[in-house]
Amino acid sequence: MSIIEERMHDHEVVLSATKRLQPEIERAGAIISKAIAEGHKILFCGNGGSAADAQHLAAEFVGRFQKERKALPATALTVDTSILTAIANDYGYETIFKRQVEALGQAGDVLVGISTSGNSANVLSAMYAAREYGLMVIGMTGMGGGKMAEICNVCLAVPSEVTARTQEMHIMIGHILCELAEADI
Numbered sequence: 001m002s003i004i005e006e007r008m009h010d011h012e013v014v015l016s017a018t019k020r021l022q023p024e025i026e027r028a029g030a031i032i033s034k035a036i037a038e039g040h041k042i043l044f045c046g047n048g049g050s051a052a053d054a055q056h057l058a059a060e061f062v063g064r065f066q067k068e069r070k071a072l073p074a075t076a077l078t079v080d081t082s083i084l085t086a087i088a089n090d091y092g093y094e095t096i097f098k099r100q101v102e103a104l105g106q107a108g109d110v111l112v113g114i115s116t117s118g119n120s121a122n123v124l125s126a127m128y129a130a131r132e133y134g135l136m137v138i139g140m141t142g143m144g145g146g147k148m149a150e151i152c153n154v155c156l157a158v159p160s161e162v163t164a165r166t167q168e169m170h171i172m173i174g175h176i177l178c179e180l181a182e183a184d185i
């Protein structure tokens with residue numbers, strides 16, 4: 001098999017196994033819809049490719065996904081380079097998302113933490129802070145969920161140990177969550 005064929009095959013295998021997560025995806029969708037209906041917002045965070053996913057998904061909420069509807073309140077904690085560099089420089093990289101949760105998070109909001117390993121310290125500390133302040137916490141992670149599994153209200157743990165395959169499932173799940181949110185408006 002060529003690399004191309006192999007990777008497409010790997011993707012199909014992981015997609016097939018990810019179908020097991022349908023109940024958790026439904027629960028995550030319900031948490032997001034409830035928060036929005038009650039006037040709360042959705043915060044997203046992650047590193048690297050997952051930072052891109054965080055921004056991508058926040059954009060679907062604030063702009064639109066597929067349906068013409070009102071703007072929905074969401075933000076990615078990965079985008080303001082002044083905030084990120086100030087917090088990292090003054091308090092340490094591990095606190096870049098936690099500090100923003102402290103600044104922006106309110107009880108009833110939702111934090112979606114995205115980490116394929118489930119072990120990125122900055123995502124985990126944001127999740128702990130979110131729980132402390134009464135936010136609901138959804139994790140998008142990989143095989144087993146890593147340390148994230150213990151913190152989340154709902155843990156969307158893609159059954160793969162490969163970062164790329166896990167990220168591919170995360171963006172599919174993220175798009176489904178957007179569609180569920182739009183269907184509930």
Ligand SMILES: O=C(CO)[C@@H](O)[C@H](O)[C@H](O)[C@H](O)COP(=O)(O)O
Pocket residue numbers: 047048049050114115116117118119120123163164167
């Ligand atoms: O996109 C990729 C690899 O596909 C990378 O940028 C990847 O996101 C980075 O290595 C991250 O730092 C990985 O962190 P995490 O998913 O384990 O939290």
Ligand SMILES: [Zn+2]
Pocket residue numbers: 049164167
């Ligand atoms: Zn990637």
